[in-house]
Amino acid sequence: MSRWDGIDEFVATAEAESFSQAARRLGLSTSGVSREVARLEERLQTRLLYRTTRRVSLTDAGRAFLARCRELIHDRDEALAAVGEEDGEVKGLLRMTCSSAYGERYVAPAVNAFMLAHPKLSVHLELDDAVRDIVNEGFDLAIRFGRLTDSRLIAKRLASRTRRLCAAPAYLDRAGAPTTIAALESHACVLGATDAWPLREGEREIAFKPQGRFRCNSGQAVLDAALQGLGICQLPNFYVDPAIADGRLVPLLEDNTPADEGVWAVYPHLRLLPAKVRLLVEHLERGLG
Structure with a gap:
């Protein structure tokens, strides 16, 4: 058993407040996610989540543990991205979000073309007109419009809309x-x-x-x-x-x-921007611009 077991499942569940939503995000079964979180709690001898029939919420210990786990996951993903960049391959999972109509018409076709050029890359694209908290929800990238105010994010202009x-x-x-x-x-x-x-x-x-x-x-x-x-x-x-x-x-x-309003690619501040994000942003800039 790895000491990492259950951490991704815990973070996804805490952010989604739902085992089923976390399972969809991770591409796993709901029962599998629930089981891994329960095993993590057993190893820690600490309850991290309150469970009801309608939702899942964090205990005080879970809230503190969530912040540390996010840091661990970011550091892990940066390390993996660095290895990927060294061997010249774009690989792994990239999670991104965009508004529904613009995403369907422009972003999804551009992402699909990018994936054809990088067969080891997986992309989960969530189309949602709500402005998602990409830092707390674990997204690598978002496409947004207009003025941007979140200081935790870096923004690169891709195109414009009128x-x-x-x-x-x-x-x-x-x-x-x-x-x-x-x-x-x-x-x-x-x-x-x-x-x-x-x-x-x-x-x-x-x-x-x-x-x-x-x-x-x-x-x-x-x-x-x-x-x-x-x-x-x-x-x-x-x-x-x-x-x-x-x-x-x-x-x-x-x-x-x-x-005109700007169309922006936004992503969290990281010491090392993963190659998959950097290259996809460059591809979107060429395609959407």
């Missing part, structure tokens, strides 16, 4: 096209996850608060509502550009388009 206002021709035939930002107040708007739309007025950026009958935190659902004529939407260009190109949507107030 938010565009647009509406279907059927809606504009009924309601007319707005010619100023102020005119948007009299229009039906299709709302996404945010309460305000960034727009540019002269040299300054303003936040316009739209009103409408439909709201959804899915960009694809907002796009569908706009295509059906429910109102004006503001979405990143990768959602709307194809529909604008074939005439299903009409761009609006293009002089008031906000400044």
Whole structure:
């Protein structure tokens, strides 16, 4: 029995607050993860987790042990990455996260092409519109948009995205096209996850608060509502550009388009950045840029 046995399973379970979620993350069975954590507790003669039928939570001892285990795992993974870099191979497991729509359309195809060039690399890509805590959840890499504020992370700009206002021709035939930002107040708007739309007025950026009958935190659902004529939407260009190109949507107030937002690769501060992360970031920069 290795002294490492159970540590990865414990960290994954503590972060996910669930044996089943930890099992999915590690590619193991739920019973196997639970068994390894129980064996670890038995070796330590200490309860690390409280277990209920709905969730798992840390004991005080478990919380202190989790912090040390994360340090151990980071040091171990850096050592393994250094060996991998010495023999010129990209290998091992890389965990990353990205928003759903952008990930499906752009990041996943780029990652798949990277994996074809590096057959010893495994990638777990989690598509989630929530902003994940990649340090505490054990991710190697995340793709994010806009302004970044987490000082624990290093960020590298990969590309940019533009938010565009647009509406279907059927809606504009009924309601007319707005010619100023102020005119948007009299229009039906299709709302996404945010309460305000960034727009540019002269040299300054303003936040316009739209009103409408439909709201959804899915960009694809907002796009569908706009295509059906429910109102004006503001979405990143990768959602709307194809529909604008074939005439299903009409761009609006293009002089008031906000400044481009950055698309960033972000990863934790490490003394040695693993080759798998460094090379994938370089590949994404070439592909997405």
